[in-house]
Amino acid sequence: MSAESSPPRSALASLPLLLAALLGLLALAACNSSRKPGHVSGDEPDPVIVHKEITCRSERILDEITRLALSKQGYPGARGLEQDLSIETLWQNHLGTRKGEGYRQQAIVRYKPLGDDRYELGVRVKRQKNQSIVRPTDLSYAEWEWVDDDE
Structure with a gap:
């Protein structure tokens, strides 16, 4: 057997170490990729709705x-x-x-007619936090997790 066709002994000795390191990296990558970007983890918390009675002449x-x-508070898309006054x-x-x-x-506003131009106003602000480690400033990589509603 010539020296060119067989690998050196030091390369064969380090092969198990290299394989172990590679398997460790694969396991780490699998753990890190278990949460997909845009995924929302956890259960939605119980809603916290603030109620107030208001008077207004028309819908x-x-x-x-x-x-x-809502626009002044920076909420988009209101x-x-x-039909259900929400x-x-x-x-x-x-x-x-x-x-x-x-x-x-995300804000949710609901009105319930009480009669005589009076309404019950209910406001809920849902809240989620970004748990992304890799790119927390990139919205496309966000990993959302439910937290308690904002009061």
């Missing part, structure tokens, strides 16, 4: 005031009151530079 005014208030915004994103610093919120 059109309720609609305009609600959309204006389209208008639905508005659900799109998610408002706040990205952080570290795991757990970034979060997103």
Whole structure:
């Protein structure tokens, strides 16, 4: 057997170590990829809804005031009151530079007619935090986790 066709003894001796390191890296990659970007983990917490009674002459005014208030608070996509007198915004994103610093919120506003131009207003703000370690400032890599509603 010539020296060119057989691997050196030192390479054969380090082969098990190299295989162990490779298997360790594969296991680490499998653990890290168990959460897919955009995935929401955990169970949605019990809703915290703040209630208040208000007076307003018309549903059109309720609609305009609600959309204006949500817009001023930075909530995107508040389209208008639905048939059930509710508005659900799109998610408002706040990205952080570290795991757990970034979060997103979604507002849900509901009105219940009480008669005589009175309404019961109910507001819920859902909240999730970003648990991404790899790229916490990139929304496409976010790994959302439910947290208690914002009051």
